[in-house]
Amino acid sequence: xxxxxxxxxxxxxxxxxxxxxxxxxxxxxxxxxxxxxxxxxxxxxxxxxxxxxxxxxxxxxxxxxxxxxxxxxxxxxxxxxxxxxxxxxxxxxxxxxxxxxxxxxxxxxxxxxxxxxxxxxxxxxxxxxxxxxxxxxxxxxxxx
Numbered sequence: 001x002x003x004x005x006x007x008x009x010x011x012x013x014x015x016x017x018x019x020x021x022x023x024x025x026x027x028x029x030x031x032x033x034x035x036x037x038x039x040x041x042x043x044x045x046x047x048x049x050x051x052x053x054x055x056x057x058x059x060x061x062x063x064x065x066x067x068x069x070x071x072x073x074x075x076x077x078x079x080x081x082x083x084x085x086x087x088x089x090x091x092x093x094x095x096x097x098x099x100x101x102x103x104x105x106x107x108x109x110x111x112x113x114x115x116x117x118x119x120x121x122x123x124x125x126x127x128x129x130x131x132x133x134x135x136x137x138x139x140x141x142x143x144x
Contacts, residue, residue, distance in 0.1 A: 017061055020058075022048065023054070024058060024062065026048060027044060027055070027058055027059060031062075034065055035067045035075075036064050037068040038066060038070045038075070041055045052140045053140055056140065056141030056142040056143070059141065066139075066143045069143070070112075071123055071126035071136055073139075083130055085127060085131040086124070086127040086130065088131075089128040093114070093120075093124075093128050096117065096118065097114065097125070097128060097132065097134065100113070100114060104134070104135075105134065105136065105137045106129055106134055106135070106136050107137070107140075108138065108140045108141075109140050111126060111129070112125075
């Protein structure tokens with residue numbers, strides 16, 4: 001959601017949406033100042049045995065802000081985005097990114113998968129996308 005939607009994330013979901021009480025408690029315990037870091041959301045998903053998308057939906061319903069995107073795209077204070085374009089993109093990385101594109105964009109989940117396959121930091125995949133002028137979207141957590 002866009003910045004102007006801040007504080008209304010729950011509106012993306014049906015009004016009768018419900019939350020697992022354990023998941024809700026875990027998110028509330030991990031949130032600080034109404035924010036929860038992407039990394040914490042990932043950890044919650046693993047701990048609770050749910051998808052990161054399920055955690056993202058719960059975060060929305062609880063009206064929390066997702067910060068510190070692990071790809072460097074949002075949630076870093078005034079800068080918002082901290083990822084910088086890569087100086088060069090390795091051919092293997094470029095190929096994997098191009099093969100994973102959907103509608104000209106690289107899904108966040110695909111970026112994570114590529115990073116794991118190549119054993120490189122997730123932000124390095126996003127830096128390559130910046131250089132290649134490829135948008136990373138959609139976010140697994142539903143943030144944008």
